[in-house]
């Protein structure tokens with residue numbers, strides 16, 4: 003270990019990472035292997051997805067591995083004997099990953115130092131993890147092509163401002179989709195990312211089934227099962243749509259609208275989420291998120307913030323629990339959402355929401 007690195011423990015692995023102070027230095031970040039402790043949730047999720055979906059002999063590619071933290075954790079925290087490839091084109095990362103594999107005696111891990119797209123053009127994997135700086139678009143086609151039939155593609159995007167509509171033209175250029183800056187723009191942005199993955203898969207006669215797509219901290223993450231076949235691709239494309247809005251009313255419909263094309267169907271798989279068993283050492287943040295995702299999986303698309311319904315109907319924003327309880331009492335579906343702590347999802351129409359708020 004050099005004086006510019008330190009050992010940190012995350013999950014069940016001990017990894018050598020650059021000292022955090024170094025990341026703050028201007029102009030040096032690109033040469034220093036990247037490790038962001040704040041992205042731990044992302045890695046925790048990768049581990050429980052592998053735990054829940056993979057079995058002995060399955061292959062995993064951590065395509066942009068940096069220090070190897072995520073792939074190493076997947077290799078060592080799942081009970082099954084997986085074959086995990088950790089790849090990074092930066093030679094400094096490659097050497098660091100090799101040391102981290104040795105440090106953890108991870109005999110089921112190997113390290114490569116290739117451009118991810120060339121690795122994806124030759125290889126086939128049961129789980130492909132793509133966790134880039136910024137937009138993932140240059141890796142999406144390769145990732146869905148390299149994922150086996152029934153395998154999983156897990157794709158992160160940190161260009162959330164673009165997907166949320168702060169830079170409309172960049173979103174149209176990158177994702178071929180019109181964003182919309184609204185109170186619920188994080189859900190629209192996530193749906194644009196999933197819609198992009200769906201269209202990329204369809205180009206190769208593949209369909210997708212979202213397992214867990216979410217927004218947290220400063221990134222979006224789409225974890226989808228990939229299915230081979232032209233009919234699977236056609237059915238996937240039928241699940242795309244556009245945003246339609248009028249006043250407070252909002253919905254996702256097939257016809258061209260105010261934003262899209264975007265994923266217009268469920269992005270949380272209730273059965274998958276129910277089957278997840280978190281290891282006892284996982285942080286509380288992950289169990290709280292899992293609880294919210296499970297609740298949200300039964301909800302209709304899009305949400306309302308308490309602030310916007312207050313502006314529309316009453317003077318004070320209602321307490322979240324009160325509005326959700328009142329909607330349920332009237333027989334509507336109503337849940338919290340992981341996108342915002344001050345928002346709710348419901349199948350009630352705007353008129354009913356207004357009536358319930360005034361009583």
Ligand SMILES: C[S@@+](CC[C@H](N)C(=O)[O-])C[C@H]1O[C@@H](n2cnc3c(N)ncnc32)[C@H](O)[C@@H]1O
Nearest residue numbers: 036066067068072090091092117118133134135
């Ligand atoms: C955001 S970091 C990955 C962080 C890591 N997944 C984690 O959880 O700590 C992105 C990494 O991708 C690598 N990279 C960027 N472009 C690449 C490419 N075309 N092929 C392979 N690696 C690439 C960079 O060297 C960098 O280490």
